[in-house]
Amino acid sequence: MVPADQGGGVMRADMLADPVDGLDEALAAVAAVDQALVTGLLRPQPAQAAGLAALADAMAASPLAARVAEAVDKAAAGAAGEEHFISLAAARIALFGSVHDAVMARIRQATGRAAADEAVTTLGGDQPENLVLAARTWLSDLARAGWQGIDHDLVSGAAPVVSALLPEPGLRRLAALVDGFAAELAASCPGSALARIPARRWGDLWSRAMLLTLPGATRTSGGAVTGRLLPLGVDLHEHATAAQAQVHAVFEPADGSTPMLVRASVSAPKPDTIIGAGIWQLLRPHLSLLAAVSEGRSMELTDMPVTAEGDLLWRNEHAHLGEPADAFATARVALPTASIAPTAPLDRHPVRIAVPVFLEGYEAEQSEDTVSFAVAGHQVTVDTDRVPVAGPLTPEAVAASTACIGLLRWDAGSFRVQPLAVETTARKKTVALHAGAWAGGTTDKAGVKAEKAATDAAAVLRERAGRLLRK
């Protein structure tokens, strides 16, 4: 059922296959910077200098033009300082900002979702300077060495930086990023022996970390909301030493104003041996919404803080369990009417795009490891690899599904749908399977077993910590 005034319920898959204008040019300029970072900026070769010049050209009409031009000159001469690396990182992020906006415009066309016109402002502010400066120095050393020049000495320089950043709540974003990035670099040493390099990814991580060292980069405005929260599904993120669960939901304000798409997040640093169900156990106590998701319930929010980006700053005391709410009913009825919040300047990167969509009436197809949905004659790739292992949803279930709540994403030049939940038919009855069903706890037999193993692992670590940590 699709309300007459909104087109948000039906996805036009044909629009996802069409090329987006201007994308190739922006990504070519990004690739030039990324190639410079592969070989490093200590002694740049002519090819790197040419690539950097292409970046300066791409930025010529932007407010950053003068700073980028200066940074490119210095970098091409092998004389770039930290402020120049920041300018290069900012230019790269600005390019991705334009890619983000073009991709989002296409998604709005394809989903018929209205654009939010308000902008999110970054407030700026004060961060403990010396902590971020240490991170900046390490990142600058990386840029000079290049990915092919990394070795254990250089990469291990991140460890004291991360240890100092992690306890500071305001610096958690930078800490989680540098920690995950450094682990990948450490496993890839020496860089000279790498057969292939994830140039786009490491360019992303490097430039983003660089910008997060600027004071106040992450502070945005916000308010508080009261009303009903209808969960759609759970998106999980994890690297060896951090995890985040993000609940996507439709929020219906008590004052009857337009419903909006919101997210509620919980994240934590973790030892690398806390995995699977152990991650849900770690995060669960701090986001009561996860239990509501597992029980198929809505939640009533009272004065819950929220950012202008639609991120709830969850506090358990501002929420209580509401009526049963089926995510598929929410997807069919409430999702098409919900507006989407704008994105903060620094977060305008295509990787951050995760737009809830509802699909049905498709033909699911599986060939080898890849599942796709044929929607009105157009193939949409389904990213089943993102479905967490600690849950009842499997790629096989997705391939046998008849309806799907997913997140529309974009990476490496194409759109894909990440399944959050599907409906399949078992014994002539429709059954719903949710990726995050175990997030708040489970009575499922396989889930109980996974919980037990995770409880044991955490108990061993806590016992060891209690005995050894404070000696």
Add this chain to the structure above:
Amino acid sequence: MPEWESSSTARVLAPARPRKLSKVPFVELADGRLQGVVSSGSDVGRVYVSSVAVGSYEFACSTNNNRPCGGARGSFCNHIGALVTEAAVQYGAERVARYLRVEVATEDVVSGESILQAMWRARPPQGDNSAAAVVFSQFLRHLAYLELAPTTTAVPEMQWFPPTRVVA
């Protein structure tokens, strides 16, 4: 450009595989060594710090109070055996072998056991225990992650780290 190189979410590391932690609470591939901490079977307050170096397989084992391990005199002790076995569970035997630069005989399956045998055939030297303090402090740093408070402020940077169902 191939898709992997132009993907923001290219998977670089496979997640750790689940294992029981009671015997070997900590293992890592770092600092040019396979290193970790093995719980003493007899004293709950004691742990052994064990390591094997990449390439040379130089090995060392001592307690956290820097007393030498009785079993590691001229040969791999049980602690090193347990360390290699658990590393193969956590990271996958192939990755451990590749990291240590171990060539397992072609007729053998790559496993913790065959990695240990291949290293032992190379007659590795016994090293001193100078790395023990570093390894132990790495373990404490690892445990300290348990003490850090979770946050409900969104961390958009985690979008770069999607889970994967592919195992090592």
